[in-house]
Amino acid sequence: MSPTKNIIAVFKREFFSYFNSPLAYIILFIFVIAAMGFTFIVGGFLSSNNATLSGQGSFFMWHPWIYLVLVPAVGMKLWSEEQRLGTMELLATMPISPWHAVLGKYFAAATVWAIGLALTFPIILTVSYLGEPDPGPIISGYVASYLYALACLAITSAVSAFTRSQVICFIISVAICLLLFLFGFQQVVDFLLKVTPAGLDGVVRFIAELCFMTHFYEMSKGLLVFDDVLYFLSVVGVCLGITHYAIQAKRA
Amino acid sequence: MIQVKDLRKVFGPKVAVDGITFNVEKGEVLGFLGPNGAGKSTTMRMVTGYFQPTAGSISVGGVDMLEKPEIAKRALGYLPENAPLYSDMSVVGFLGFCAEMRGLYGSARSKAIDKALETCFLEPVRNQSVDTLSKGYRHRTCLAQSIIHDPEVLILDEPTDGLDPNQKHEVRNLIKRMGQNKAIVFSTHILEEVEAVCSRAIIIDRGKVVADGTPSSLKNRAPGADSVRVTVRGFVGSGIRAELEKLAGVDKVEAAAMDELGFSGRVFPSRKAKPEDLVRDIGTLLAAKSWRVEELHREEGRLDEVFRTITRSDTAA
Numbered sequence: 295m296s297p298t299k300n301i302i303a304v305f306k307r308e309f310f311s312y313f314n315s316p317l318a319y320i321i322l323f324i325f326v327i328a329a330m331g332f333t334f335i336v337g338g339f340l341s342s343n344n345a346t347l348s349g350q351g352s353f354f355m356w357h358p359w360i361y362l363v364l365v366p367a368v369g370m371k372l373w374s375e376e377q378r379l380g381t382m383e384l385l386a387t388m389p390i391s392p393w394h395a396v397l398g399k400y401f402a403a404a405t406v407w408a409i410g411l412a413l414t415f416p417i418i419l420t421v422s423y424l425g426e427p428d429p430g431p432i433i434s435g436y437v438a439s440y441l442y443a444l445a446c447l448a449i450t451s452a453v454s455a456f457t458r459s460q461v462i463c464f465i466i467s468v469a470i471c472l473l474l475f476l477f478g479f480q481q482v483v484d485f486l487l488k489v490t491p492a493g494l495d496g497v498v499r500f501i502a503e504l505c506f507m508t509h510f511y512e513m514s515k516g517l518l519v520f521d522d523v524l525y526f527l528s529v530v531g532v533c534l535g536i537t538h539y540a541i542q543a544k545r546a
Numbered sequence: 547m548i549q550v551k552d553l554r555k556v557f558g559p560k561v562a563v564d565g566i567t568f569n570v571e572k573g574e575v576l577g578f579l580g581p582n583g584a585g586k587s588t589t590m591r592m593v594t595g596y597f598q599p600t601a602g603s604i605s606v607g608g609v610d611m612l613e614k615p616e617i618a619k620r621a622l623g624y625l626p627e628n629a630p631l632y633s634d635m636s637v638v639g640f641l642g643f644c645a646e647m648r649g650l651y652g653s654a655r656s657k658a659i660d661k662a663l664e665t666c667f668l669e670p671v672r673n674q675s676v677d678t679l680s681k682g683y684r685h686r687t688c689l690a691q692s693i694i695h696d697p698e699v700l701i702l703d704e705p706t707d708g709l710d711p712n713q714k715h716e717v718r719n720l721i722k723r724m725g726q727n728k729a730i731v732f733s734t735h736i737l738e739e740v741e742a743v744c745s746r747a748i749i750i751d752r753g754k755v756v757a758d759g760t761p762s763s764l765k766n767r768a769p770g771a772d773s774v775r776v777t778v779r780g781f782v783g784s785g786i787r788a789e790l791e792k793l794a795g796v797d798k799v800e801a802a803a804m805d806e807l808g809f810s811g812r813v814f815p816s817r818k819a820k821p822e823d824l825v826r827d828i829g830t831l832l833a834a835k836s837w838r839v840e841e842l843h844r845e846e847g848r849l850d851e852v853f854r855t856i857t858r859s860d861t862a863a
């Protein structure tokens with residue numbers, strides 16, 4: 295009974311349960327449509343006459359917007375469903391560490407997003423057909439986008455461990471992701487700097503530093519900074535820690 | 547196999563389980579009785595490692611559940627109340643997942659699934675989605691999950707709840723059969739079930755053990771246990787009563803119906819008298835008088851009477 299085997303067993307069950315229901319298909323479909331739609335229609339990809347996927351109004355910059363709603367939709371069932379069905383009791387009495395369950399489930403949801411991002415490959419073909427894009431920013435953009443999704447997913451996982459209602463989990467997760475999105479968004483930060491007294495600049499910058507966009511922006515443009523990667527991974531780590539704590543606390 | 551000592555569980559201001567101690571050995575089937583909310587499920591949830599006890603110790607198969615939960619849980623199979631299942635899976639898929647959680651892979655996994663399906667009569671719904679199963683099948687699917695790794699210890703929370711009489715019978719037989727080489731604890735409201743299946747029973751009320759013994763020893767605690775029911779014709783009722791009262795070892799005689807032609811009622815033995823002597827003496831008396839005996843029967847005491855006497859209902863308190 296090795297940890298890896300336990301994690302894989304939980305992962306398999308969770309992953310296939312996404313595809314046993316229409317949920318994953320619907321979310322992935324909407325994600326791909328939205329990612330393409332925003333890029334081509336709202337972002338004016340073709341008229342920009344620029345064979346790139348990064349930068350203002352381009353492919354990767356739309357992802358945080360889309361993730362706001364779609365990532366919590368994928369993650370909301372992780373632990374709330376388990377509590378609603380009562381299968382938590384089964385899972386908790388299996389001879390596995392709670393960490394195996396937390397990780398297995400999280401990896402399953404994370405894999406769903408990996409598939410989602412992979413399904414956007416036509417845009418790489420398009421951009422390569424139209425010009426000669428630098429592969430660096432594309433790779434770094436995908437990494438940034440995936441890290442962003444992973445962080446939102448971990449937040450949703452933590453929230454879902456506290457409630458048996460998927461709706462409540464969804465709403466709270468969206469709210470948290472929205473806050474973390476807005477307070478790091480360049481325009482919002484600039485606005486806040488303008489309206490707050492000069493002395494509080496440091497505070498605003500500090501809060502912005504804790505939020506997603508500050509770390510996402512540079513990376514999505516092609517600048518893979520170790521600090522930013524570490525930031526997103528820490529968010530994931532902390533949130534999974536909270537998930538673990540919450541499911542343990544339910545049993546005390 | 548199971549050792550539980552001074553188990554306590556407090557939820558906020560409410561004491562759910564208040565110092566429960568019991569042991570279950572291999573080959574024993576222990577019945578858990580008690581009114582709703584007495585702490586049966588909470589106790590079981592602690593024994594299976596789902597709830598963290600407030601105080602006390604639990605050991606399963608010699609392993610401490612609180613110190614080494616992952617090892618202690620290996621020896622354990624558990625059927626939670628209401629038989630929860632992953633509704634999006636097939637029966638086989640679900641059992642396969644549970645087998646993997648128990649460390650069974652490859653051919654051991656498929657063998658375990660087949661055996662569990664067979665034992666719980668699930669062959670007909672093998673590939674059916676859990677969603678579409680009837681309640682009886684759902685229950686048995688969850689039961690199959692609990693025995694898939696052939697555990698030494700089985701904890702079953704109301705295993706026959708919601709089953710039809712035939713299914714109840716099957717599950718009882720199954721528990722009885724498995725009880726020969728496992729340690730089983732199961733909770734129920736159905737008292738005949740305890741008599742049919744258990745080698746020992748514990749009655750829990752308000753978080754405390756209020757009775758512990760074999761079903762027959764518990765039955766003896768019923769008011770009126772070991773009294774002798776007598777119906778006799780052919781003589782004046784009051785005369786018969788007087789004769790019965792004269793017998794040695796009789797505490798009192800209670801008449802249910804008495805007239806010119808006969809007597810019907812119960813004879814209670816005194817504390818010291820042996821009940822079988824009393825039956826014999828009454829028999830001898832009636833034969834000597836050559837009265838017509840219509841009924842002569844030693845009351846065994848009914849478990850539900852015991853249950854009612856020693857557990858106070860919420861409304862009465």
